Amino acid sequence: MPIERIAILGTGLIGASVGLALRSHGFHGTIFGWDPNPSQSAAALSIGAVTVTVEEPFTAAEQSDVILLAGPVFTILEWLEKLAPVLREHQLVTDAGSVKGALCEHATQRYNGQGQPGFLPGHPMAGKEVGGAQNADAALFQDAVWLFTECARSEQMNPTARLLADEWRAWIAKIGSRVIDMDAARHDVLCAWISHLPQFVSTALSALLEDEFSADDTLLPIGGRALREMTRLGSSPFSMWRDVAYTNTEAITHSLLALEQRLAHIRENLKTPELRSEFDRANQFRLSERFRKP
Template sequence: MPIERIAILGTGLIGTSVGMALRRNGFTGTILGWDREVVQAAIALGREAITEIANDPETAAEQSDVVLLSGPVFSILEWLEQLAPILQPHQLVTDVGSVKRILCERAAGLYNQPGKAGFLPGHPMAGREVSGAANADDEIFRGAVWLFTECANDSGISPEARAKATEWRAWAQKFGSRTVDLDPVRHDELCAWVSHLPQFVSTALSALLEDTFPHDEELRAIGGRALREMTRLGASPYSMWRDIAHTNTEAVAATLLALEQRLTHLREHLKTAELRDEFEQANRFRLGGPRKP
């Protein structure tokens, strides 16, 4: 049976954007929405991302073909445990969390086994530095990569849940995303480099500037595009990034240490030819050209 009812638990930026993208791309079924902040669900309803506000998230999940968990990683972990005993084998749970290894570990034995609902971990590489349903956009996934990280213990997933997983992948593609499969550990390693590290660098730079130039309008006036781009992510919500820092600690710490060492190298070679080498390396990466032998 095709997907006809979807429950979105967490109608913030991404959850509401998913609902809007579903509607824009022809989904005609029911979309139930729930959020801990009732105002977010109300905004999602007003933007036609959902068809109904769910008063009871568990009931909404029980009545749906697909349950989308959209929120910080800790909340997704809680939902995985809370929903497992009440869902049926034909149902599918998916998510949009930024960390995957810990989700697969938590799901082990609870999903993708005989008599259990299916679980397809997902992560659209899309977002904004602002949160909330009011900032949702049905085009946010266009041109983005939507990562899927099937867990190792999925041999017992029912044919019905697997069919829904295939259909959900197709919806991600209809949104304009390119779907890519990764091992969960590999996912966390790569995302630490391409997503988590840039966020923490922006946060550190923004905090440093606030400490050093708290009320300096001249600094802001002359900063220009470089300052805006480098500090844009500094406005991201702490709640989401706290969970990422706690659940992908080793990978994030490794990237930060590597960057610290690279910055030390730059500082020590500001007046040597090695500074030129660094710029050449940076340009090679940006252009995707061949590496130095």
């Protein structure tokens, strides 16, 4: 069953970029676009990320084969609840949220059972430190990993919804992403280390520098590329990361504590051979094959 109609609820950076990527790789069906901020859906329409904007998202969802929820985690949780009684078993809901355990738990009694719509959680490991449809990019997902974390009862998904899920996976591969399946709990632990921890480190460093050197226009030029790269994520929106922190607290706390201990170790060994060992470990990580692009 080919996907002919897609509803993107949340046409900011990720949602609009998905629309652009699908269009640029040959999707000729209808892409409905809705956003709580009408200017965002209008921007998505103007750049060709969606084919039609809607004022009422439920109508678009009911008419679509696949519904993509592209927003902060709390917003996705809210939509999962609202859409469950509206959609039918031959439809598929997917998302682009940064946390998966909370979504799977919330969807357990609402999706993938008899008479219920299908749900395939997804997470594109791509983005920018700036949001909005105006920053959307059709190549955003090229060579990126797109994680899928099937929930409990996914084996009970309606056969038609399962076909849609398989085709959606194929489209994700077609737009240039490497598809990887992962358990939801493993996803949240892994992302706490490789995605959430870097964000909070950059946030802390940026806030610290703001406290120490507020309004010092010479700081960035002196710091150069290293400082720009280390603080780039510091401009990420609180609204998105608040939801991540709240729904993946345990895993993030563990990674932050481990980093605090590592920093303390370095601080205590600034004049000992142990410092060389830390640099050796860091160099090993950066030079290893696993860090290179696939």
